[in-house]
Amino acid sequence: MTEKNSVNLLNRYSIVSWLFLLFLLIFTVSGPAYAESQNAGKTSLQSEFQKAAAAYHVPLNVLMSVSYNETRWESHHGQPSTSGGYGVMHLTQLDNLEDLSAKGDKINKRSSATPPEESTHTLDEAAKLIGVPAETLKTDTEKNILGGAALLADYQKKITGKLSSDPADWYSAVAKYSGSTDYDTASDFADQVYTTIQQGASGHFSVSGTVQLASESIKPNKQGLAALHLHKLKKSQGDELQGVDMQNVPALYKAFSDTPGDYGNYDLANRPYDGQQIRYIIIHDSEVSYEGTINTFLQQTYVSSHYVIRSSDGQITKMVDPKDVAWHAGNWYINSHSIGIEHEGYAVEGSTWYSEPMYRASAKLVKYLAKKYDIPLDREHILGHEEVPGLTPARQVGMHWDPAAYWDWAHYFKLLGAPFSSGKHKIGFGKSNNIVTINPDYQTNKPDVTYNNAPLEAKPSNFVYLYTAPSFSAPLLSDPLLHPNGTGTTAINDWGDKAVAGRSYYKVDQTKDWTAIDFGGQKAWFYNPKDANTVKGSGTLITPKKGVDSIPVYGSAYPEAAAYTPFGIPAVGMAPIYTMPAGQYYVAEKPVQSDYYYAKLFNAPETYHVVSGNDEYYQVSYNHRIAFVKKSDATVVKHPFQ
Incomplete structure (x- = not known):
């Protein structure tokens, strides 16, 4: 602020002092949250979620958690995902369902539930709801979030007839946002969104600063799920894993x-x-x-x-x-x-x-x-x-x-x-x-x-x-x-x-x-x-072990040659891939017994053998990869010297 020459020194001092006291008062009342909002002001993703949630009356934690579970708040610089989704809200734009098959592979899709047409064009629908060109939502994060919020609100009104202020009531709208007509997939997405709300989440981005979703105990209301008419698929016999497609x-x-x-x-x-x-x-x-x-x-x-x-x-x-x-x-x-x-x-x-x-x-x-x-x-x-x-x-x-x-x-x-x-x-x-x-x-x-x-x-x-x-x-x-x-x-x-x-x-x-x-x-x-x-x-x-300069490091834990003899099969040789020098230390797993699975013929289980040896091996984190050393070559060290 430029001061006029007529303002005397005393008045300037009074104004500065008053502003300083006001700053202290605000900081004392608002604490770290105020400081964080100020730091995030320039490119705050957090504030963009807040504005969109308020504009379309979507609970903030629901909007943020949907985005987190779609993209973890990453925009990918306007580039589409493999399923044609754009921005942090993963709004989709696919010309045809073949686009879901990446790199042009042309085989019949085995998807148990084909996505409805509307779920492949959520970007276009969101753009209509907020009144901006669809292309804008691909690269403009603020508009992308507004579009996602508008879409969620539209789903909520069509399913329940109202925009509830209670986050628990948005479960079915969240399930629809998944884009799936499969009950397991849609409900699992909604479950994950509410689990994230319960656990909280945070992200740190070089451009948009810190994003924080505070944890909150919410039990979702799932009554509206029936209105989506989701398909419940038969599980193949022997598939015990639930909650996935x-x-x-x-x-x-x-x-x-x-x-x-x-x-x-x-x-x-x-x-x-x-x-x-x-x-x-x-x-x-x-x-x-x-x-x-x-x-x-x-x-x-x-x-x-x-x-x-x-x-x-x-x-x-x-x-x-x-x-x-x-x-x-x-x-x-x-x-x-x-x-x-x-x-x-x-x-x-x-x-x-x-x-x-x-x-x-x-x-x-x-x-x-x-x-x-x-x-x-x-x-x-x-x-x-x-x-x-x-x-x-x-x-x-x-x-x-x-x-x-x-x-x-x-x-x-x-x-x-x-x-x-x-x-x-x-x-x-x-x-x-x-x-x-x-x-x-x-x-x-x-x-x-x-x-x-x-x-x-x-x-x-x-x-x-x-x-x-x-x-x-x-x-x-x-x-x-x-x-x-x-x-x-x-x-x-x-x-x-x-x-x-x-x-x-x-x-x-x-x-x-x-x-x-x-x-x-x-x-x-x-x-x-x-x-x-x-x-x-x-x-x-x-x-x-003491007294050696180095020991062999292997890519397997195969048995010694004598272990193969009872089966009448040739021994499998082992070539060290590295040597471990004396004076170095590596994190090891419990020693395992050496073995080798012999299976050389088609559909002939009577010829298959698990060859077990007497040698034992430690698995170690040797470099970027795991490796194995013989137990007899190494010593466990509880307190190595610095």
């Missing part, structure tokens, strides 16, 4: 020629009753569409997975029974002890494909399977495909790298009920100090990433870069197999210099804002100011 489409299992052993696409077994414990669930992305993935497993491709999940709505297709061994991980030992789940998507476009309905459906499936097969809900047993080791040095280099940087492990484990900050994600058999769990803030963590030598758009990511020294100018860490004569890179598929959320390592050093861990036989540094990128970990540490 699941179908059975068995993968191809047949002999492909007269050559013994030429068959596919999986192996028969009787896990866990045949002695093969199911220890892992492997998270994949498919790199083709949902329908394309299903088609792949129905043809002679020598590949399969137990389940496939659709991005647009989280529909699950079961293709291989968990008792059988699917061919999905690229490592026979892991295959024989795991369940594979393919998620529709492309790793370099992850945030577009890894939708909230997909995350939630996947988490429900994993929680069900983990309980049924006693699989720990931690990052040593719920693995990305990228974390599966190769059986040989050559295979280690050629292993897959999905679901990659844009899979939100922290969010996923919250859905699993085992958030990293709770300590529930890690089940150890001893205790040791100085273990850290990688945990960057996904929404604000946007490192530079490239693919095929071209930069990718800065997106929320699940990893921290590892350096050879505590400085951003130091070279990135180099995996000795990936870059034996060079340094690490920013390529999204260069896993050798990336520590991923949820994985735990021994903290070997700290200097100012940098933390060092033992990682793949090297000392690796990452930026960690005030522990912003870690939480305290737990577990047991192992190190090479």
Whole structure:
């Protein structure tokens, strides 16, 4: 404010003092909420939700939770989702239902409930309701939220005849907003919206600031659900998982020629009753569409997975029974002890494909399977495909790298009920100090990433870069197999210099804002100011036994040669993929008995054998991937020196 020359010094002093006292009074009365609203004023997503809720008389927590469960408040810069949804309210615009089949796959859709035409054009309807062009709602977040609020209000009036101020009364409108005519899918979406309201949620965005949905105990009124006339689908026999849209489409299992052993696409077994414990669930992305993935497993491709999940709505297709061994991980030992789940998507476009309905459906499936097969809900047993080791040095280099940087492990484990900050994600058999769990803030963590030598758009990511020294100018860490004569890179598929959320390592050093861990036989540094990128970990540490310079690190826990003799089958050789140097420490799981599943012929269970050995192995978080070391080669260390 410019003051006139006629205002004397005393008056200026009085005005300034009065304004200062007024500021103190407002701050004292309003406290942090006032300060937060001021900080968020420039680009406040929170205030845009508030304005839209007030304008269309939608309870604020309902509007915010619907948006959170559709997009987690991400707009994706005006780009559509895989199901044609735009903006934080996921308003859809599809010219035809074939658009739901990504990348142009042309097979008959197996969706158990076809979306109604209106659910594929909610953007156009919302635009009419608020009186602006549909194109505006694609890129204008304020208008997108207004459109979503108007649509919810329109649904509520048509279903119940009134706009209730009680959030509990909006359940049926929320179910309709899901766009599904399937009872399980629509009601599950509404249930998740109200669960989010009960639990609360928050987000931190570099552009729109902090968004906070306060927790509130609300029991939804479901009486209006009958007015939607939703279809209740028959569950296939044996499907015990409730609250999801699941179908059975068995993968191809047949002999492909007269050559013994030429068959596919999986192996028969009787896990866990045949002695093969199911220890892992492997998270994949498919790199083709949902329908394309299903088609792949129905043809002679020598590949399969137990389940496939659709991005647009989280529909699950079961293709291989968990008792059988699917061919999905690229490592026979892991295959024989795991369940594979393919998620529709492309790793370099992850945030577009890894939708909230997909995350939630996947988490429900994993929680069900983990309980049924006693699989720990931690990052040593719920693995990305990228974390599966190769059986040989050559295979280690050629292993897959999905679901990659844009899979939100922290969010996923919250859905699993085992958030990293709770300590529930890690089940150890001893205790040791100085273990850290990688945990960057996904929404604000946007490192530079490239693919095929071209930069990718800065997106929320699940990893921290590892350096050879505590400085951003130091070279990135180099995996000795990936870059034996060079340094690490920013390529999204260069896993050798990336520590991923949820994985735990021994903290070997700290200097100012940098933390060092033992990682793949090297000392690796990452930026960690005030522990912003870690939480305290737990577990047991192992190190090479005394008197040796290093010990072998393997990609499996196969038996010693003598174990195969009673079955008259050839022993399976093991080649170390790395060596673990003396003086380093790695987080280990309880030792497991070595085994190998011998299954070489089509539909001949009498020839199948589970070969159990005397050797025991520790599973360790060695680098970006898990690995195995013989128990006889290692020593458990309770209190390593700093």
